[in-house]
Amino acid sequence: MRCIETAAVGMLAAALTWPAAADYLVKEVGSFHIGGRTATLSGLAVKEVVFTPGMPAIKVDPNGEFAVEQMYVQFVKLAQPKARLPILLWHGGGLTGVTWESKPDGKPGWQQFFLEAGYDVYVSDAVERGRASWARYPEVFQGEPLFRTKKEAWELFRIGPSYEVGGKREAFEGQQFPIDAFDQFMKQGVARWVTTDAAIQSAYDALVQKVCPCIVVTHSQGGNFGFNAALNAPDKIKALVSIEPSGAPDLSKVDVGKVKGTPHLIVWGDFRDKVPVWQRIQVNPGKYGDALRAAGGKADVFDLPAMGVKGNTHMLMMDRNSDEVAKLVSDWIAKQGLVN
Amino acid sequence: MRCIETAAVGMLAAALTWPAAADYLVKEVGSFHIGGRTATLSGLAVKEVVFTPGMPAIKVDPNGEFAVEQMYVQFVKLAQPKARLPILLWHGGGLTGVTWESKPDGKPGWQQFFLEAGYDVYVSDAVERGRASWARYPEVFQGEPLFRTKKEAWELFRIGPSYEVGGKREAFEGQQFPIDAFDQFMKQGVARWVTTDAAIQSAYDALVQKVCPCIVVTHSQGGNFGFNAALNAPDKIKALVSIEPSGAPDLSKVDVGKVKGTPHLIVWGDFRDKVPVWQRIQVNPGKYGDALRAAGGKADVFDLPAMGVKGNTHMLMMDRNSDEVAKLVSDWIAKQGLVN
Numbered sequence: 097m098r099c100i101e102t103a104a105v106g107m108l109a110a111a112l113t114w115p116a117a118a119d120y121l122v123k124e125v126g127s128f129h130i131g132g133r134t135a136t137l138s139g140l141a142v143k144e145v146v147f148t149p150g151m152p153a154i155k156v157d158p159n160g161e162f163a164v165e166q167m168y169v170q171f172v173k174l175a176q177p178k179a180r181l182p183i184l185l186w187h188g189g190g191l192t193g194v195t196w197e198s199k200p201d202g203k204p205g206w207q208q209f210f211l212e213a214g215y216d217v218y219v220s221d222a223v224e225r226g227r228a229s230w231a232r233y234p235e236v237f238q239g240e241p242l243f244r245t246k247k248e249a250w251e252l253f254r255i256g257p258s259y260e261v262g263g264k265r266e267a268f269e270g271q272q273f274p275i276d277a278f279d280q281f282m283k284q285g286v287a288r289w290v291t292t293d294a295a296i297q298s299a300y301d302a303l304v305q306k307v308c309p310c311i312v313v314t315h316s317q318g319g320n321f322g323f324n325a326a327l328n329a330p331d332k333i334k335a336l337v338s339i340e341p342s343g344a345p346d347l348s349k350v351d352v353g354k355v356k357g358t359p360h361l362i363v364w365g366d367f368r369d370k371v372p373v374w375q376r377i378q379v380n381p382g383k384y385g386d387a388l389r390a391a392g393g394k395a396d397v398f399d400l401p402a403m404g405v406k407g408n409t410h411m412l413m414m415d416r417n418s419d420e421v422a423k424l425v426s427d428w429i430a431k432q433g434l435v436n
Numbered sequence: 437m438r439c440i441e442t443a444a445v446g447m448l449a450a451a452l453t454w455p456a457a458a459d460y461l462v463k464e465v466g467s468f469h470i471g472g473r474t475a476t477l478s479g480l481a482v483k484e485v486v487f488t489p490g491m492p493a494i495k496v497d498p499n500g501e502f503a504v505e506q507m508y509v510q511f512v513k514l515a516q517p518k519a520r521l522p523i524l525l526w527h528g529g530g531l532t533g534v535t536w537e538s539k540p541d542g543k544p545g546w547q548q549f550f551l552e553a554g555y556d557v558y559v560s561d562a563v564e565r566g567r568a569s570w571a572r573y574p575e576v577f578q579g580e581p582l583f584r585t586k587k588e589a590w591e592l593f594r595i596g597p598s599y600e601v602g603g604k605r606e607a608f609e610g611q612q613f614p615i616d617a618f619d620q621f622m623k624q625g626v627a628r629w630v631t632t633d634a635a636i637q638s639a640y641d642a643l644v645q646k647v648c649p650c651i652v653v654t655h656s657q658g659g660n661f662g663f664n665a666a667l668n669a670p671d672k673i674k675a676l677v678s679i680e681p682s683g684a685p686d687l688s689k690v691d692v693g694k695v696k697g698t699p700h701l702i703v704w705g706d707f708r709d710k711v712p713v714w715q716r717i718q719v720n721p722g723k724y725g726d727a728l729r730a731a732g733g734k735a736d737v738f739d740l741p742a743m744g745v746k747g748n749t750h751m752l753m754m755d756r757n758s759d760e761v762a763k764l765v766s767d768w769i770a771k772q773g774l775v776n
Contacts, residue, residue, distance in 0.1 A: 197465070
């Protein structure tokens, strides 16, 4: 038997155990834009603009060709992913992929959770949001951009029942959002249009064609895009997790049977009974799930408070117990036989 | 002597060599917003808006509090960085941190280069760009947003002498930009204001206070912000690399001697003689470097074509030889004694 000194083996073993359990070996961090088209404008007035103080003015001709309606996608590819499929995280309205990154309180979010769990993770900004960029209006986009106020976010996202501008912010008892980080959260907000759904869907569909088969996790406005993306490419989306979807496809216009091979999971947080609009919002996603089950498909529902997980707001991936909810989602994905 | 079978040692050795040379062990991918303020609007009309087709209309009251003028910062923290200091990559005008991510041709950019080199890397979006978000105008921002046309980018960024809308795109002979990926590059463009410099500088200064000591690499419009950030925190920015800076502080208004302890490097690409505006743009950064040297500081200049590195455009971090230029910058940083 050939031998080696155990001291040397000890050094090798030490080197092997050097990474902390949560560290992960990365092959590439990168990004790309996908989808979109060239818009050509003409007839607009030329301007002279000083871009940097003290520098000469530069003539700016706003007429010409512009890239519009593309989407931004950032990926972290692991050297040795444990999961067989990448996971795509799609944000909700008035927000960007930052939803999934570090939480407003600075703690790790779901992007980091799924990287540590061994997934390649794709975080995107939908058309006109964040790094996807927006386009001139009314020349390219129709309608006007909307900006969410702090009061609207506080109340609509079910952090609490009332928000007084410049005054008291009342939170629901037992709610899980880190309210000391609420103002920090609001820095994540971006303008949105409500006239760009077709362009957004088109870009998501192109993304699915590029990087899937995959698992898709959506939030809020992303829900409807995710349901449609699965209908448009049922062979590509192997599981769909809809976190508090704000809408679902019209059942009279789609064949839900097309996605009976794609397991669906819908996740709802707490306090829906306390904010009336949510009782209406959850109706269509509920009917969509019912129809999918009736068609022989799988549509599980995690009603978190009914499962004993209390206090989650609409922004549950930022709540204090976000890892607990991520673990429930992660375990559900594993049960679909899609991980190893 | 205690022994172990060589087969087992072989397995350990194989495990140790398993990562490809370029892979890197990551502790955390995350992000935060920094800087900014709350703007309060009043007197604007309430609107009813359908956010998701088929869903009930929601009343949108645009009056209230908004987070404005914050900056977005994304980081990749290594488990075992080889470099002693993190590197911060600051983009130019009409663009975002995407400048430093994958190149438009899909190949790795400078973010990946410096991660592989062992740096913690921070990539940011300046105020009103990308994930930093913009704010209502004219209520919050003054002036109008500007969008860059494809023609302006082609000519101003020195890819070629002429661009005909919908027609021929003439490139400089020997230029290094991957012109097949030019339309892809244009998807990275975002709107910009020219009235937000004070807010942008303030956010950069806050970033420096939060994450430095560090090395800062700027591009184009970022150049002026970088020079000022070093003047504002000379103890925090240990080296400053300005890639094609589009401006520099007014020497009658600043004390350049404050940064004589911070080595500066200014890098220029090719074809500056062929696009007249660049002969003017490079004057102030040149004078700034001269003044810094006269004050006893260090201000090196890499005139790439004079060094035999030919064909670089203004977007040299996306050029085919981007790694070659990154290596020159990386070697210069190492020579300042800042890496190990």
